[in-house]
Amino acid sequence: MHIKLRSIPGAIVAPKGFSTGGIFCDIKRLGTGKGSNKGAKRDLTLIVSEVPCSVAGMFTTNQVCAAPVKVCVPRVAKGIAQAVVVNSGNANACTGRQGMKDALEMVRLAEKALGIADGLALVGSTGRIGVTMPMVEVRSGIAGAAKVLGSTPDHAAQAAEAIMTSDTRPKEIAVEFRLGGKTVRLGGICKGAGMIQPGMSANGARPAALPGGLHATMLSFITTDAAIEARGLQAALREAVAHSFNRITVDGDMSTNDTVLVLANGLAGNDKKSCSGLKSKDFATFRAALQHVCLELAKKIVRDGEGVHRVVTVKVSGARSIAEADAAARAVANSALVKTSWHGGDPNWGRIIDALGYSPATIAEDRVDIGYSASGSRKVLWSLRRGQPTKASFRDLCAAVAPREFDLHIRLNLGKGEALMYAADLTEEYVDFNKGDVTDPGSLGG
Amino acid sequence: MHIKLRSIPGAIVAPKGFSTGGIFCDIKRLGTGKGSNKGAKRDLTLIVSEVPCSVAGMFTTNQVCAAPVKVCVPRVAKGIAQAVVVNSGNANACTGRQGMKDALEMVRLAEKALGIADGLALVGSTGRIGVTMPMVEVRSGIAGAAKVLGSTPDHAAQAAEAIMTSDTRPKEIAVEFRLGGKTVRLGGICKGAGMIQPGMSANGARPAALPGGLHATMLSFITTDAAIEARGLQAALREAVAHSFNRITVDGDMSTNDTVLVLANGLAGNDKKSCSGLKSKDFATFRAALQHVCLELAKKIVRDGEGVHRVVTVKVSGARSIAEADAAARAVANSALVKTSWHGGDPNWGRIIDALGYSPATIAEDRVDIGYSASGSRKVLWSLRRGQPTKASFRDLCAAVAPREFDLHIRLNLGKGEALMYAADLTEEYVDFNKGDVTDPGSLGG
Secondary structure (H helix, E strand, O other): OOOOOEEOOOHHHOOOOEEEEEEOOOOOOOOOOOOOOOOOOOOEEEEEEEEEEEEEEEEEOOOOOOHHHHHHHHHHHOOEEEEEEEEEEEOOOOOHHHHHHHHHHHHHHHHHHHOOOOOOEEEEEEEEEOOOOOHHHHHHHHHHHHHOOEOOHHHHHHHHHHOOOOOOOOEEEEEEEEEOOEEEEEEEEEEOOOOOOOOEEOOOOOOOOOOOOOOOOOEEEEEEOOOOOHHHHHHHHHHHHHOOHHHEOOOOOOOOOOEEEEEEOOOOOOOHHHHHOOOOHHHHHHHHHHHHHHHHHHHHHHHOOOOOOOEEEEEEEEEOOHHHHHHHHHHHHOOHHHHHHHHOOOOOHHHHHHHHHHOOOOOOHHHOEEEEEEOOOOOOEEEEEOOEEOOOOHHHHHHHOOOOEEEEEEEOOOOOEEEEEEEEOOOHHHHHHHOOOOOOOOEOOO | OOOOOEEOOOHHHOOOOEEEEEEOOOOOOOOOOOOOOOOOOOOEEEEEEEEEEEEEEEEEOOOOOOHHHHHHHHHHHOOEEEEEEEEEEEOOOOOHHHHHHHHHHHHHHHHHHHOOOOOOEEEEEEEEEOOOOOHHHHHHHHHHHHHOOEOOHHHHHHHHHHOOOOOOOOEEEEEEEEEOOEEEEEEEEEEOOOOOOOOEEOOOOOOOOOOOOOOOOOEEEEEEOOOOOHHHHHHHHHHHHHOOHHHEOOOOOOOOOOEEEEEEOOOOOOOHHHHHOOOOHHHHHHHHHHHHHHHHHHHHHHHOOOOOOOEEEEEEEEEOOHHHHHHHHHHHHOOHHHHHHHHHOOOOHHHHHHHHHHOOOOOOHHHOEEEEEEOOOOOOEEEEEOOEEOOOOHHHHHHHOOOOEEEEEEEOOOOOEEEEEEEEOOOHHHHHHHOOOOOOOOEOOO
């Protein structure tokens, strides 16, 4: 479905009735500039709506699941929320009972500071794994953040900064579109960088058969002034995430904290009932807009992945099933040898067909086509047809894989299964960044 | 079973009746020194026994399987062979009908040059994928190699060199032991470096349920003067590979060419019948010796993996099943974040428990123990017990992961499943090496 979307400023405060702000409260205990919201990078934010919202969420399916995720799942299931408190610097993962206590204290403090009803705040955390939350700092942070709330693009930018860890830049988007005769807005922020191959579900439950390699912390917070019931919102989010955040990989590692939350406060005044019917035109419009926002945010995560130089869209078609197409795309997208060849600008089809061959997908070597195109283009330069090298020149193939972004086309020619992955190269910078600084105890990543 | 093994020189020619030699025939078509066996690295070898041998083999389960593997599988199934021709520089993989024709020509030329019966030669190849064999060079190479055969340690060293690709050093071993009252010898050579996570079976067929991530080219050629029937030899090799070559990973990529071959010529004069009964003491002795040789060769591959600085033995116990233990060990051994932390000397348990959490194995966060010991030691320094950080100091933990080799102990405490993997760190050198040289078309790797 094609809908008309207009880009607007303001990210998560572009929709009516939302405010936010970010503050530095020294969650990493660097011991400098505490309580200030200048200088050091912000590490805590509040996002709040004037009125209670319909809410939907998708969460990591990692069996090791952080306390904030455990707090959110049952709250989101109730379908109503009004605010989110988010911190970076500490993931509150593998922190046992104290972690749960701290996450619950965070939502209670947020509810109190914002003057909203009990049970209506949600929480997200990212940063070190296995270190308990520095609650002295967090308490002062929540109180401080509540005092700097506002609804300007600058406020949204503060929030986008406060959720960053190894991200090199804040990631935000907002769009405006017509829905049921009204103008509605949809905005979002996200963070990613490393430990990125989300595989999220609505309740953290793993699917019966796990896809090839569900495996970052990615956090995304999306707001809208559309009126839509929670059930419809969840259905739209589940589908949007399946086509966006769950289709990206930086390093193949799935985090303990992956979370996407959407708050819909209805202040645009469209007809809520009409937008909530899964077969209605309004729902289709909203779903398309949400999918656009999720996909743009997801791509920003891959582009800003740790040490990433090149982003490759791996498009597999002709698999025996969608599950096999997904498995084939993930095997290629996560192969160390394929990823290093992308980094080198090397159109190496041998490593690609090797990865296809060991993937759980069925392949027939003499049916495989491999080619390249510019991002989104259908003009493919084939390097392999039916398992045999084409006459495409090495020079032309190198030119096809030289851009910072390109599409890799793989046709298995065995069936109708299709899948794609937004993948990244593997660079010396990724290794250098992640080999860590052993003078700094504590695990980054959740 | 503990048996007394004595290290001896001579590798594959240590056993009676074997001869070998290596030559440079310019398979990569560098255009220099052709026909010489001095100067440039050797790239072709012949290994031959005075008499026909019992033979056993294990081969890649990659669906994209190179021509030499396709030629070997039915020949090995007949249980008898006398020689092997091996080249480096070209994998003869993804080379279609021409590839099969070339591989068959190679075995025929070897049989003729060595004066052995039709059908008794085998072939192994490693190097570029997708480039047809330079048969002019290969023909002169086989003829040349047949003229330089001998049975000194220097000849074995030539063979070990001729099978190298990105290996930095030749890998060889030989042992002597008593079997049925006779002294027998077992020797081997191997190569590895990148595209290393073998998952081999006797006929290349994939197991019904694929383990977590079967995925290098590794080649290994083993000779013995023990007398043993082919069936017993295959049973012993299958078990030895399951505990050695199929338990290593450098980069998680399984090659199109992985091959292990064992030739047993019986010239030691032990009682063949007694050694071939799967329940006999002699068989148990031979099996233990073969397992030792395979494991030592497999470890050499990990230690000499591309860019490898550290080798980590990942020991998982307490899984619900052996398959779950294997999946857990492979998830940890192949996690980019875990591997980079090893490179950095960072005792980061957060990344380890994260990888366990997204692995197909069932885990309970509050039951997981993670610790380190010196290689082969039972004195474990625990960093995590029952999901909680221990009081072990960060300094002591750093010291535990500082050596070039150490053991990582993971107890899931849910059952009795155990598995281990010999794994490697991920370094800038790996990335730099594999990002390739786009001035050199053609795919290294098979």
